[in-house]
Amino acid sequence: MLTVKNLRASVNGVEILKGIDFEVKAGEVHAIMGPNGSGKSTFAQVLAGSEAYEVDEAASEVTFLGENLLELPAEERARRGIFLAFQYPVEIPGITNAYFLRAALNEIRKSRGEDPLDPMEFQELLEEKMQLVQLDSAYAERFVNAGFSGGEKKRNEILQLAVLDPKLAILDETDSGLDIDALRIVAEGVNRLRSPERAFILVTHYQRLLNYIVPDYVHVLYKGRIVRSGGRELALELESRGYDWIRDEVEITA
Amino acid sequence: MPENTHDKPISTPASRVDQSTRELEEMASRGYRYGWTTDIETEIFPKGLNEDIIRALSLRKGEPEWMTEWRLKAYRQWKTMEEPRWAKVSYETPDFQDISYYAAPKTTPRKNSLEEVDPKLLETFEKLGIPLEEQKRLSGVAVDAVFDSVSVATTHRDILARKGIIFCPISEAIRDHPDLVRRYLGSVVPQGDNFYAALNSAVFSDGSFVYIPPGVKCPMDLSTYFRINASQTGQFERTLIIADEGAEVRYLEGCTAPMRDENQLHAAVVELVAHRNAIIRYATVQNWYAGDEEGRGGIYNFVTKRGTCLGENSRISWTQVETGSAITWKYPSCILKGDNSVGEFYSVALTKGRQQADTGTKMIHIGRNTSSTIISKTISAGQSDNSYRGLVRVMPKAENARNYTQCDSLLMGSRCGAHTFPYIDVRNPSARVEHEASTSKISEDQLFYCQARGIRPEDAISLVVNGFCKEVFDHLPMEFAVEASRLLSVSLEGSVG
Numbered sequence: 001m002l003t004v005k006n007l008r009a010s011v012n013g014v015e016i017l018k019g020i021d022f023e024v025k026a027g028e029v030h031a032i033m034g035p036n037g038s039g040k041s042t043f044a045q046v047l048a049g050s051e052a053y054e055v056d057e058a059a060s061e062v063t064f065l066g067e068n069l070l071e072l073p074a075e076e077r078a079r080r081g082i083f084l085a086f087q088y089p090v091e092i093p094g095i096t097n098a099y100f101l102r103a104a105l106n107e108i109r110k111s112r113g114e115d116p117l118d119p120m121e122f123q124e125l126l127e128e129k130m131q132l133v134q135l136d137s138a139y140a141e142r143f144v145n146a147g148f149s150g151g152e153k154k155r156n157e158i159l160q161l162a163v164l165d166p167k168l169a170i171l172d173e174t175d176s177g178l179d180i181d182a183l184r185i186v187a188e189g190v191n192r193l194r195s196p197e198r199a200f201i202l203v204t205h206y207q208r209l210l211n212y213i214v215p216d217y218v219h220v221l222y223k224g225r226i227v228r229s230g231g232r233e234l235a236l237e238l239e240s241r242g243y244d245w246i247r248d249e250v251e252i253t254a
Numbered sequence: 255m256p257e258n259t260h261d262k263p264i265s266t267p268a269s270r271v272d273q274s275t276r277e278l279e280e281m282a283s284r285g286y287r288y289g290w291t292t293d294i295e296t297e298i299f300p301k302g303l304n305e306d307i308i309r310a311l312s313l314r315k316g317e318p319e320w321m322t323e324w325r326l327k328a329y330r331q332w333k334t335m336e337e338p339r340w341a342k343v344s345y346e347t348p349d350f351q352d353i354s355y356y357a358a359p360k361t362t363p364r365k366n367s368l369e370e371v372d373p374k375l376l377e378t379f380e381k382l383g384i385p386l387e388e389q390k391r392l393s394g395v396a397v398d399a400v401f402d403s404v405s406v407a408t409t410h411r412d413i414l415a416r417k418g419i420i421f422c423p424i425s426e427a428i429r430d431h432p433d434l435v436r437r438y439l440g441s442v443v444p445q446g447d448n449f450y451a452a453l454n455s456a457v458f459s460d461g462s463f464v465y466i467p468p469g470v471k472c473p474m475d476l477s478t479y480f481r482i483n484a485s486q487t488g489q490f491e492r493t494l495i496i497a498d499e500g501a502e503v504r505y506l507e508g509c510t511a512p513m514r515d516e517n518q519l520h521a522a523v524v525e526l527v528a529h530r531n532a533i534i535r536y537a538t539v540q541n542w543y544a545g546d547e548e549g550r551g552g553i554y555n556f557v558t559k560r561g562t563c564l565g566e567n568s569r570i571s572w573t574q575v576e577t578g579s580a581i582t583w584k585y586p587s588c589i590l591k592g593d594n595s596v597g598e599f600y601s602v603a604l605t606k607g608r609q610q611a612d613t614g615t616k617m618i619h620i621g622r623n624t625s626s627t628i629i630s631k632t633i634s635a636g637q638s639d640n641s642y643r644g645l646v647r648v649m650p651k652a653e654n655a656r657n658y659t660q661c662d663s664l665l666m667g668s669r670c671g672a673h674t675f676p677y678i679d680v681r682n683p684s685a686r687v688e689h690e691a692s693t694s695k696i697s698e699d700q701l702f703y704c705q706a707r708g709i710r711p712e713d714a715i716s717l718v719v720n721g722f723c724k725e726v727f728d729h730l731p732m733e734f735a736v737e738a739s740r741l742l743s744v745s746l747e748g749s750v751g
Contacts, residue, residue, distance in 0.1 A: 048706050049705065049706070050702055073705065074705035075704075075708050075709060075710050079708045083706075090697070090700050090703040092700060092718060093724075094721025095721035100717070103709060103713070103717070104704075104708050107707075107709055107710075111708070143721065
């Protein structure tokens with residue numbers, strides 16, 4: 001589904017991603033872990049098409065379902081089925097969640113050659129999906145993320161994921177700032193969205209989330225490179241030993 | 255006097271929003287859909303202004319002697335006055351002797367029968383989206399169409415007349431309802447009120463007159479559409495709306511003009527009078543030609559709009575969406591005389607290219623328990639300058655007066671300016687006056703967030719801007735709100751690369 005080869009990206013001339021190789025197949029769940037500043041969020045944002053980073057297009061190669069992703073603007077990536085759940089979802093005052101999400105869904109449907117949903121049809125879909133993350137019906141008429149608590153914002157991201165039905169969902173630190181109840185709601189939502197057609201990339205600092213969403217693969221990102229990959233047990237090892245031993249190992253071999 | 259200015263408050267590194275400013279400026283001229291002219295034979299007065307011109311104008315309109323004298327009195331006052339210079343706009347003073355003060359299509363407009371209106375005029379308004387043939391019209395709105403200096407058609411007059419409502423060109427009201435006009439004309443905006451109001455009083459050509467009798471709720475929205483067509487002329491319209499005791503009316507105003515290299519002057523006066531328990535809601539979507547990207551041409555929009563809440567429990571509400579004009583100088587205001595009266599001002603002002611807008615309101619609290627609300631939203635793009643200027647004055651006898659003011663500015667790019675000049679003058683200790691202001695930019699984060707959901711950047715901007723304006727759009731009638739929202743989207747089209 002997604003193939004990343006030697007992905008290099010920088011911001012203001014400082015290289016953050018220093019050659020990432022990575023592959024995701026349909027149905028897989030990958031966790032990307034790493035200490036602060038290792039480039040995890042950058043990786044997530046670059047995949048989604050953020051223009052805040054400069055990708056070294058000569059060196060890097062990113063294909064998604066056979067297409068060169070680097071040539072596509074963010075909205076085209078979204079229309080092809082890439083979804084980023086933001087670490088810091090932004091507020092859009094004056095625009096209701098229902099309006100925003102219907103606009104987004106209809107753009108994606110249009111690009112797939114499907115008819116747009118009218119407000120009634122959309123409302124039905126929205127209400128069904130809202131149950132998934134336990135957001136009450138008043139939510140639809142509230143403004144996008146405006147005045148939302150941290151937990152509500154994250155649940156909103158998962159709701160958007162459920163409604164937009166992407167092929168590849170990237171969750172950027174979705175667990176940060178969540179209390180244990182909210183974490184459980186979010187994780188259950190994600191688990192119910194797992195399917196053989198859909199892949200997930202979970203970017204997280206803590207292994208806590210992985211108790212609820214069990215990944216197929218765990219990768220450790222350090223200083224812009226994936227320095228170690230393994231199964232779920234790698235996350236547990238990180239949990240018990242911290243990131244220091246990775247740091248030590250990498251520094252020694254380097 | 256509190257004065258706080260947000261002068262180009264934020265500077266950011268080159269972003270897409272910044273880069274886009276150039277394209278936005280290109281769009282500024284391209285995006286104007288109403289820039290064409292109607293080729294019609296026009297009677298135009300020679301340029302220049304003097305007492306003879308005013309007499310000729312008055313004669314041409316078949317006015318009674320008292321009206322001619324009223325105009326001359328205004329003219330004599332105007333000659334002694336100076337053009338106001340306190341607004342945060344810069345422009346060259348128009349040469350008042352180089353303007354023609356009367357232009358009218360040569361065919362005599364017969365407003366009682368649409369069949370007799372020149373088909374070219376009907377076509378013009380049709381093309382502007384204002385079909386005048388009544389059978390085609392939405393039943394919900396009656397329209398007075400003003401073309402250059404004259405009203406060419408007023409629809410639905412029969413239905414309105416049955417309720418005792420008068421809706422006609424003011425030139426006709428002067429002839430047919432002299433008592434009402436003499437009683438109210440200049441009662442809210444006196445002839446010598448300010449430089450441009452005095453000029454208007456001397457040379458106003460046409461506009462709408464509305465009278466709603468006691469206890470009558472106007473069964474449909476009333477609307478005037480102003481179109482400037484002739485070149486080197488000014489448009490000086492005068493509107494007078496009176497809602498008698500317990501009456502209610504909603505009035506809508508729209509305006510466009512062709513694209514021309516020269517600046518054209520539009521100096522209007524609007525007076526509203528609300529008696530006891532009466533409600534007047536006045537909404538404007540102003541889309542005069544704004545000039546090209548270099549700032550050439552465009553309308554100078556120097557307008558005095560004021561309403562008096564004369565009786566107790568009366569209410570006047572101004573809603574405006576200002577997207578056009580090279581220069582805007584306009585402060586729709588409320589004088590709250592009656593006890594418990596309410597004044598409201600809801601405004602969206604968008605400037606782009608080289609546009610300059612200095613707009614706001616005045617709320618003068620005189621009666622007891624009077625309250626006012628001011629919601630101002632300004633959006634600045636390109637190299638434009640957008641100022642809110644507002645006065646809240648609470649007079650000594652205005653016990654328990656209340657005001658709430660909210661001024662929000664949205665900046666696009668880093669070459670535009672947003673300014674807020676609130677004046678608050680409270681002379682009664684029981685008053686409660688609140689002022690809130692904010693300045694923000696459309697952020698890259700907002701754009702990326704929308705993009706990551708499949709929404710193009712230009713649609714994202716429109717989304718953010720519409721959300722920003724929501725509190726004001728909520729006060730517009732449905733069709734006007736849709737039109738306003740569309741207008742903002744068109745204005746901002748091409749604003750990102």
